[in-house]
Amino acid sequence: MSSRQEIISGFYGRYDEDGRTARSRHGQLEYRTTMALIHRWAAGKARVLELGAGTGKYSIALAKQGMDVTAVELVERNLEVLRQNSRGIDHIQAFQGDATDLSRFPDNSFDLTLVFGPMYHLYEAGEVNLAIDEAIRVTRPGGVLLFAFLSVYAIMYANYFYGNWAEGQAENFTEDYQVRHFKEQLFTGYDVAEFEGLFSGKPVDWITTAGVDGMVEAVEGRPDFSMTDREFETFSRWYLQFAEKRELLGSASHLLYICRKRGLA
Numbered sequence: 001m002s003s004r005q006e007i008i009s010g011f012y013g014r015y016d017e018d019g020r021t022a023r024s025r026h027g028q029l030e031y032r033t034t035m036a037l038i039h040r041w042a043a044g045k046a047r048v049l050e051l052g053a054g055t056g057k058y059s060i061a062l063a064k065q066g067m068d069v070t071a072v073e074l075v076e077r078n079l080e081v082l083r084q085n086s087r088g089i090d091h092i093q094a095f096q097g098d099a100t101d102l103s104r105f106p107d108n109s110f111d112l113t114l115v116f117g118p119m120y121h122l123y124e125a126g127e128v129n130l131a132i133d134e135a136i137r138v139t140r141p142g143g144v145l146l147f148a149f150l151s152v153y154a155i156m157y158a159n160y161f162y163g164n165w166a167e168g169q170a171e172n173f174t175e176d177y178q179v180r181h182f183k184e185q186l187f188t189g190y191d192v193a194e195f196e197g198l199f200s201g202k203p204v205d206w207i208t209t210a211g212v213d214g215m216v217e218a219v220e221g222r223p224d225f226s227m228t229d230r231e232f233e234t235f236s237r238w239y240l241q242f243a244e245k246r247e248l249l250g251s252a253s254h255l256l257y258i259c260r261k262r263g264l265a
Contacts, residue, residue: 004183005074005098008121011186012075017054025227026216030254031057032236033212033243034116034148037256041144042067042112049110049138051099051131052117052148056082056092063092070110072097074118099131108140115147119195123181123188128198136204141263145204146256151211152179152189154253157218192249195257204259210243211252218251 002010021031038058042048046067050059053071055078063069063086071086071094073079079096086092095104099118113135122128132147139145152172160168172180172189181188192209199206219225227235242248249255 004121004123004127007183007186009075009077013077017078017081020054021057024217024220025232026213026220026253028232029216029236029239030213033210033240034058034256035061036240037146037210037212037243037258038062038112038114041258046111047109048112048114049105049135050114050116051102051135052115052120053082053094054078054117056085056094058114058116059092059094060086060089063089067091069093070095070105072099072102074098100127100134101130102134102138105138107137108143109138111140111143113139113143113145115145117148119147119149120187121183123183123185132198132202136202136261139261141261143261144207144258145261146258147195148212149195149255149257150187150189151250151252151255152191153250154215154218155187155189157215157251158221158253192255195255199257199259203262205262207258207260208244209246209249210256210258211249212243212254212256213252214239214243214248215251217253 021027044066048062048067048069050069050071053059053073056071059069059071069092071082071092073082073096076096079094082094086094099115115135118131122131135145155172156168171185174180179191179194196209
């Protein structure tokens with residue numbers, strides 16, 4: 001049986017993560033919406049921690065804006081690209097590490113904590129809670145945390161309308177339609193209320209939940225899908241106005257749960 005770390009590293013060893021948010025309209029929308037939400041709570045010389053930093057798209061952009069960024073990435077191949085891409089850029093440091101163990105960082109170290117990859121690839125309840133607790137621990141009181149997660153419904157809509165619905169349903173749901181989480185999925189999805197429930201009893205206050213890419217991934221593969229650069233500019237501004245509407249959340253592939261750590265700054 002392969003470990004979680006081996007499965008994840010094996011996938012990203014074959015996948016071009018560096019170009020993910022640029023090569024598709026849903027990736028471009030995810031990046032724009034996420035950056036807009038980050039900037040609601042971070043500016044100037046904010047101390048930022050990104051967990052699951054991938055190849056550094058967000059970390060590098062924020063460091064270039066003068067924020068003090070610490071990037072943590074599990075996958076060695078991604079970390080190598082991150083370090084290469086950030087060469088010569090001030091205000092950024094990168095480490096290999098797992099979101100379930102942030103022991104290298106003291107309590108209350110960061111103004112903003114971005115958990116942007118780990119929750120896609122954590123399956124056991126104990127590890128899920130440990131990652132959440134560690135992210136909260138290293139964030140200062142009054143600081144903001146953004147947790148990225150996947151909608152299980154969007155996973156179904158984007159991937160299982162190609163003669164394989166029963167396969168996808170068996171992988172993502174039990175026989176009585178409860179959401180499943182296990183490491184061989186690689187990417188695990190959540191019901192929105194289920195994910196929000198993970199924070200019950202945690203020392204945080206919920207701010208908002210937002211979808212960052214809408215239903216674009218599910219429709220972008222259609223042969224008649226078309227969106228010029230000009231249309232995309234208009235659409236992305238429109239989408240940002242509705243990214244937090246509850247009735248739209250489940251259709252988004254990527255979402256953010258945003259909360260504030262309790263206590264005085």
